[in-house]
Amino acid sequence: MLYSNLSVNEKGHLTIAGLDAVTLVEQYGSPLMVLDENKVRENCRTYIDAVKKYLPTGSKPLYAGKAFCFKSLYNIIESEGMGADVVSPGELYVVNAANFPLEYVYFHGNNKTDEDITFAIKTGIGRFVADNRDELISIDRIAGENGKKQRVLLRLSPGIDPHTHAKISTGNVDSKFGTAIETGQATELLKFALTLKNIEVEGFHCHIGSQIFESEPFCDAADIMLRFVADAKENLGFETKYLNLGGGFGVRYVESHPKIDIADNIKKLGEHVNAACERFGITAPAILLEPGRSIVADTCTTLYRIGSVKTITGYKSYVSIDGGMTDNPRYALYGSEYTVLNASKADKSADFVCTIAGRCCESGDLIQEGVKVASPERGDILAVLTTGAYNYSMASNYNRICRPAVIIVKDGETRVGIRRETFEDLIRYDM
Numbered sequence: 001m002l003y004s005n006l007s008v009n010e011k012g013h014l015t016i017a018g019l020d021a022v023t024l025v026e027q028y029g030s031p032l033m034v035l036d037e038n039k040v041r042e043n044c045r046t047y048i049d050a051v052k053k054y055l056p057t058g059s060k061p062l063y064a065g066k067a068f069c070f071k072s073l074y075n076i077i078e079s080e081g082m083g084a085d086v087v088s089p090g091e092l093y094v095v096n097a098a099n100f101p102l103e104y105v106y107f108h109g110n111n112k113t114d115e116d117i118t119f120a121i122k123t124g125i126g127r128f129v130a131d132n133r134d135e136l137i138s139i140d141r142i143a144g145e146n147g148k149k150q151r152v153l154l155r156l157s158p159g160i161d162p163h164t165h166a167k168i169s170t171g172n173v174d175s176k177f178g179t180a181i182e183t184g185q186a187t188e189l190l191k192f193a194l195t196l197k198n199i200e201v202e203g204f205h206c207h208i209g210s211q212i213f214e215s216e217p218f219c220d221a222a223d224i225m226l227r228f229v230a231d232a233k234e235n236l237g238f239e240t241k242y243l244n245l246g247g248g249f250g251v252r253y254v255e256s257h258p259k260i261d262i263a264d265n266i267k268k269l270g271e272h273v274n275a276a277c278e279r280f281g282i283t284a285p286a287i288l289l290e291p292g293r294s295i296v297a298d299t300c301t302t303l304y305r306i307g308s309v310k311t312i313t314g315y316k317s318y319v320s321i322d323g324g325m326t327d328n329p330r331y332a333l334y335g336s337e338y339t340v341l342n343a344s345k346a347d348k349s350a351d352f353v354c355t356i357a358g359r360c361c362e363s364g365d366l367i368q369e370g371v372k373v374a375s376p377e378r379g380d381i382l383a384v385l386t387t388g389a390y391n392y393s394m395a396s397n398y399n400r401i402c403r404p405a406v407i408i409v410k411d412g413e414t415r416v417g418i419r420r421e422t423f424e425d426l427i428r429y430d431m
């Protein structure tokens, strides 16, 4: 099995954290997303421990909630001592509803409206990660109107290509995110920010991309950012408190993906940061990291019921499931790889080559193509692994399909994290 929390029981069924996947679907219906709480905690601790051990004092990992955003999950993550980042007022609303301490919440995004900024300031957001000059002007004005001095980090683009999918690469010079260092505009932005009296600049942020398997791109980004930090000190006398290096560590979706040792990568990053600071003659700022995918992706499995198996003679076979791009649009969006297995026959050899099709009226509504599944039949439960990140958070009601339920399993117990959507939910906004 891809992960150690998955196994096969005496009935030949897949088990998730010790619980029979087929029984879970009988209890809660399908499609069903099953989140393993202990695995979330384990992933958080890997970051917490490594950050404490290898990064400068004051460093902290923040959970990037856009990966999977709901109250119970924030409760788990908060109890492990992580901070959080949000990219919209909606995410801020959820994190606040979970009673997450807002001191440790950072507000991202390349286009925050005046309403967003006002909402965040009134709610009591810890810090903004300001993307551009227009936004800084608004934050300064709105903070002033509310009698506050608002702490911000400036989002910069270091000009790094992390060799990942173009749609999830975000740190290149011509990115829509942040302000470029290479063009001199980042320095101008800092100078400008320092003139604003309702703003306190605490440091800088960059996020180079996602699903990155090595520490090199992060080290390269750290180099460029720390050089900027050193220049800011030398030329403007600016002291950087925080350097946020973003998220992006990769996750193993299929056996062929490399295993990634996050702690070791953070160790390498820490050594690199220390060496760079020594070289530039600066004291190391506290480092913030923003893992999303690597906290939740491998903690969740989606279970579907198979509805049909159709072989087009001489071409291919389709296995249709009762969900699809509405709960997992990642294959349709980026051709993402997934491990798929027949949870009803997890002890049988997977030798039936097929394409897993969703139920939407779109030919592109596929979960995976050309995968091997053990003799699929109508009624079997199909498991798609590693669906914790960017699945539910990207889910839609296309074709008026209800979003699945999310259950949380821990020590043999289950509870509902997000209830299944109902038909009534579908007409909630209709007048």
Ligand SMILES: *Cc1c(COP(=O)(O)O)cnc(C)c1O
Pocket (backbone or CB within 6 Å): 064, 066, 067, 085, 108, 207, 209, 210, 211, 246, 247, 248, 249, 290, 291, 292, 293, 294, 389
């Ligand atoms: C998406 C995003 C993250 C999280 O990235 P992962 O690849 O899920 O770790 C962190 N920071 C910012 C600014 C992001 O946009």
